[in-house]
Amino acid sequence: MKVLTISDVRKNFAAVVDMVIDDAEECVIPRGGGKAVVIVSLDEWNAMRETLHVLGSASNARRLLESIAQADAGLVEEHPLLDPDSAAHDSGKEAA
Structure with a gap:
């Protein structure tokens, strides 16, 4: 989590936004009185x-x-993913 002043964010807003998006890094901007905002x-x-x-x-x-x-605990079963188009088509056959 990156902590930046509001002045730094103002000067480098595009770079801060890119950092938050590209690096999945939250940005904390402290304000007076112990308050702050977070950019995610x-x-x-x-x-x-x-x-x-x-x-x-x-x-x-x-x-x-x-x-x-x-x-x-290893109590899992692996199943292949279904193709949504073929699953919808197959379910239509079962109903008929």
Whole structure:
């Protein structure tokens, strides 16, 4: 996490934005009174929001932690990825 003054950010805004995006590095800009702001990339912001959403539900959090424990214990099965187009086509055949 990079800490920069507001003056430095103002002078080098494009470079700061590039650093945040390209290096996935948060930028903290301290203000008076112990307050601060953080600049994060949109990808990082979306990932944080998704994590909060998933962990915001006790049942989702429990299932996720159980799945992680199963994976850590080697209790996983590998499956090939499905092609969405062929999966939709195949499901149409089953319904007929």
